[in-house]
Amino acid sequence: MAVNTYMVCLDDYEYYAKTHLSLMTWSFYSCGTDDEITLEENRRAFRRIRLKPRVLRDVSTRDLKTTILCREIDIPICISPTALHGWAHPDAEAGAARASEMFNTCMVLCTISSMSLEDICFANTGGTKWLNIYLFRNRHVTADLVLRAERSGCKGIVVSIDYCEPGNKRRLARVTGDIIAKNVDIPNFEKYYKELLDKSTNEKVKSDPSATWADIDWIKSITKLPIILKGIMTVEDALIAVEHKVDAIMVSNHGGRQLDGVPATIDVLAGISRAVGDKIEVYMDGGVRTGTDVLKALALGARAVFIGRPVLYGLAYKVAELFKTLAHR
Ligand SMILES: Cc1cc2nc3c(=O)[nH]c(=O)nc-3n(C[C@H](O)[C@H](O)[C@H](O)COP(=O)(O)O)c2cc1C
Known part of the structure; x- marks a missing residue:
């Protein structure tokens, strides 16, 4: 007798990915750093939060629309930048980009992608796209990406500020394989990520550990696009971001892939959103995995949430199905 397996929650997509992707791919997507304390805590913290529901409020009409940086999106669930979608499905970032446009949400394109950012934008001409960049040691590489983002119709620049050095991904270090990426055109780019992991010195595209707030001012000076800082985890840094007049911040610990031992993002969100106000x-x-996680984050001050790994897992299955599951209403 045939048995149908229905995907009813994001954990089902994760399980599917774990049992269908190669060990190398699964390890790359799912791992955190060191003991993976922060990786686990991101999800555990959501489970500790309880909701206090009010009743008899006529909720027959529900609308999930919101705006981010003045652009309307249909659901407050957007796509975080994650590398190398091509490992999950041949459609790669184009598949995720199409799903993003279909659900009228925002996708943050990753520098380390399986397709060029131009090709990804071509797959999603009408939706909201932002480009994620790093402050590379060679600032020309960063500046060139910003220019290409502008030309390709991206509406924001997401600067990752929590990546001075690559996190120590033990689970990934135990497996090997080649990595093929686009966007940063240098010889031997296939070996780029591996080299980062090996802490060798590919100066051109190494993230710059000497970066400071002055570099945020520099980014602002080279583009008119809004700047979103990704990787804020403290009230102190959030207030400095306000002083530097960035347009938005993303409370993020890189999905537990950078400094292990930092708190869950949901645990620091309320303090940060209170401090910066409007x-x-x-x-x-x-760690956002359920509709109630989204609700908790919005209640604690987030204008929208972003999801990382689930998009990769959805891509390994069918990314559009994943959005339907998450946005079920
Ligand atoms: C495979 C993978 C690659 C990632 N690459 C980047 C990246 O290039 N830049 C970045 O800012 N964050 C990157 N991240 C972190 C995500 O943008 C996001 O912060 C994190 O995945 C959110 O947590 P979640 O996966 O629990 O939803 C990556 C995450 C994963 C899983």
């Missing part, structure tokens, strides 16, 4: 928009990512 001066800039606040988003969050890290």
Whole structure:
């Protein structure tokens, strides 16, 4: 007798990915750093939060629409930048980009992608796209990406500020394989990520550990696009971001892939959003897996949430099905 397996929650997509992707791919997507304390805590923290429902409020009409940086999106669930979608499905980032446009949400394109950012934008001409960049040691590489993002119709630049050095991904270090990426055109780019992991010195595209707030001013000076800082985890840094007049911040610990031992994002969100008030928009990512997680994050001050790994897992299955599951109403 044939048995149908229905995907009813994001954990089902994760399980599917774990049992269908190669060990290398699964390890790359799912791992955190060191003991993976922060990776696990991101999800555990959501489970500790309880909701206090009010009743008899006529909820027959429900609308999930919101705006981010003045652009309307249909659901407050957007796509975080994650590398190398091509490992999950041949459609790669184009598949995720199409799903993003179909659900009228925002997708953050990753620098380390399986397709060029131009090709990804071509797959999603009408939706909201932002480009994620790093402050590379060679600032020309960063500046060139910003220019290409502008030309390709991206509406924001997401600067990852929590990546001075690559996190120590033990689970990934135990497996090997080649990595093929686009966007940063240098010889031997296939070996780029491996080299980062090996802590060798590919100076051109190494993230710059000497970066400071002055570099945020520099990014602002080279583009008119809004700047979103990704990787804020403290009230102190959130207030400095406001001083530097960025347009938005994303409370993020890189999905537990950078400094292990930092708190869950949902645990620091309320303090940060209270501190910045309505001066800039606040988003969050890290461990969002259910509709009630989204609700908790919005209640604690996020304007929208972003999801990382689930998109990769959805891509390994059918990314559009995943959005239907998450946005079920
Ligand atoms: C495979 C993978 C690659 C990632 N690459 C980047 C990246 O290039 N830049 C970045 O800012 N964050 C990157 N992240 C972190 C995500 O943007 C996001 O912060 C994190 O995945 C959110 O947590 P979640 O996966 O629990 O939803 C990556 C995450 C994964 C899983």
